[in-house]
Amino acid sequence: MEFDAVLLPSRRAESMARGQWHDRTINHYLDACAAAVPDKLALTAVRAEGGDFRQFTYRQLAALADRIAIGLSRLGVGRDDVVAMQMPNWWQFSLLYLACSRIGAVLNPLMPIFRERELGFMLRHGEAKLLVVPRQFRNFDHEAMARRLKPQLPSLARIVVVDGGGEDDFDTLLTKPEWEKQPDATRILAANRPGPDDITQLIYTSGTTGEPKGVMHSANTLMANIVPYAERLKLGKADVVLMASPMAHQTGFMYGLMMPIMLQAQAVLQDVWEPAKAAELIRQQDVTFTMASTPFLTDLTRVVSETGRGVPGLKTFLCAGAPIPGPLVEQARKALGAKIVSAWGMTENGAVTLIRLDDDDERAFTTDGCALPGVEVRILDGDGATAPAGEIGRLVVRASSNFGGYLKRPQWNNTDPDGWFDTGDLARIDAAGYIRITGRSKDVIIRGGENIPVVEIEALLYRHPAVAQVAIVAYPDERLGERACAVVVPKSNQTFDQAAMTEFLKQQKVTTQYIPERLVVCDAMPATPSGKIQKFRLREMLREGAL
Numbered sequence: 022m023e024f025d026a027v028l029l030p031s032r033r034a035e036s037m038a039r040g041q042w043h044d045r046t047i048n049h050y051l052d053a054c055a056a057a058v059p060d061k062l063a064l065t066a067v068r069a070e071g072g073d074f075r076q077f078t079y080r081q082l083a084a085l086a087d088r089i090a091i092g093l094s095r096l097g098v099g100r101d102d103v104v105a106m107q108m109p110n111w112w113q114f115s116l117l118y119l120a121c122s123r124i125g126a127v128l129n130p131l132m133p134i135f136r137e138r139e140l141g142f143m144l145r146h147g148e149a150k151l152l153v154v155p156r157q158f159r160n161f162d163h164e165a166m167a168r169r170l171k172p173q174l175p176s177l178a179r180i181v182v183v184d185g186g187g188e189d190d191f192d193t194l195l196t197k198p199e200w201e202k203q204p205d206a207t208r209i210l211a212a213n214r215p216g217p218d219d220i221t222q223l224i225y226t227s228g229t230t231g232e233p234k235g236v237m238h239s240a241n242t243l244m245a246n247i248v249p250y251a252e253r254l255k256l257g258k259a260d261v262v263l264m265a266s267p268m269a270h271q272t273g274f275m276y277g278l279m280m281p282i283m284l285q286a287q288a289v290l291q292d293v294w295e296p297a298k299a300a301e302l303i304r305q306q307d308v309t310f311t312m313a314s315t316p317f318l319t320d321l322t323r324v325v326s327e328t329g330r331g332v333p334g335l336k337t338f339l340c341a342g343a344p345i346p347g348p349l350v351e352q353a354r355k356a357l358g359a360k361i362v363s364a365w366g367m368t369e370n371g372a373v374t375l376i377r378l379d380d381d382d383e384r385a386f387t388t389d390g391c392a393l394p395g396v397e398v399r400i401l402d403g404d405g406a407t408a409p410a411g412e413i414g415r416l417v418v419r420a421s422s423n424f425g426g427y428l429k430r431p432q433w434n435n436t437d438p439d440g441w442f443d444t445g446d447l448a449r450i451d452a453a454g455y456i457r458i459t460g461r462s463k464d465v466i467i468r469g470g471e472n473i474p475v476v477e478i479e480a481l482l483y484r485h486p487a488v489a490q491v492a493i494v495a496y497p498d499e500r501l502g503e504r505a506c507a508v509v510v511p512k513s514n515q516t517f518d519q520a521a522m523t524e525f526l527k528q529q530k531v532t533t534q535y536i537p538e539r540l541v542v543c544d545a546m547p548a549t550p551s552g553k554i555q556k557f558r559l560r561e562m563l564r565e566g567a568l
Contacts, residue, residue: 026425235428
């Protein structure tokens, strides 16, 4: 595969001069771990189905990465070949990435909930040479789906199946033969190691607006984010990181797989989110840090509150992906005893803004944090000039961690000659440099010439005791141009109607023009694999009368 990462070369000299690119791949960090702390526990992986529990020291992790790497090469995988993997948070996920990195192959992580339509597009677009799937996960036959797709994918040479048991079995092909002891193993590993500017990850955006885009990252762009992220959160080798967010999502990949190795720390992987099990793992494994979206925080807070069994070792819970309701921060602080950190980021650049550990708790539910070192953020007005503090405008980011471009879609890179990437988000920034995401540029509702602060109204509605999920979208109006419709999923055994919504928002002192004029109550929201609500689908459903 030839990667058109056109955004990387022009940034190299400056990023190196500023010390923001470290010129170290995951291989450097894994080798350092194997040399410095070979017998330290590196990885604990727990499977909900069957109760499989596996642990690896750094010595074992490095040795197995080499073994799988040679096994991949025996299957015809080489430098710049794409290895696609549709896997949950199993130990094979981590090992496969480390093995690919040993021989310069590019890992394409794919969410386990993808089915033929999404999976077929991504495998074809990314020209995957090898696909690794579980035989089954959560009662779905991934192997059968992969085999149905294979005839439509000319680049796909081989399917490998975890727990497959046949000739394509993962263990039979990659982990049982002692490939690393073969005479040519040292030569293969030495000759094919990638450089820090080579593409190491191809990951698709979650598709909130249409066709998924293949985001290309190098070791330099990924580590340029992970290093300052860990420093702001004061994470080190003594920490234990729980990752229950999907590792096929950038959150899990960067901070659950790569960051612990960079820190010489321990990772704990949970494949199916079960809050009671998560609380147990935090206690058993002395977990100090985790990162996940708001529902994970809600669930963990609830189970700890209900059982009375605390998680005293947990120091920090970083919450991103959606605004955190103020009452939840208060409840979580009391129940978990951990610092709740808000953050914002994208697949294209990792975490961009985080609050600081010594910030007041209020920052976690009123802002999305301030820029990490190596990151610049600007808010632009309608004319492209920098907007004054407090005013809403387009959010653009210039960062050493910005991606290398969209595979085969350079016309969509959204990056100007000075390196500013248009995020597609609307935001405001305060005098202290803290931003607040206020919506997507395509999600703006302009009612009679007045911009409705969609995210703020949604955040208020999340405080209502009957509301589980909410999204506010526009629908056309002949006189005003647009009006606002709130789509709500109520909590179990709760009811919610227009009168209740209007009264609640009035109690919150919301101006009448900002109160949605229509309410739709439904059982579930259309969402991306990472859980983001697809507002474009809601708008379509409103137009088609499906809501």
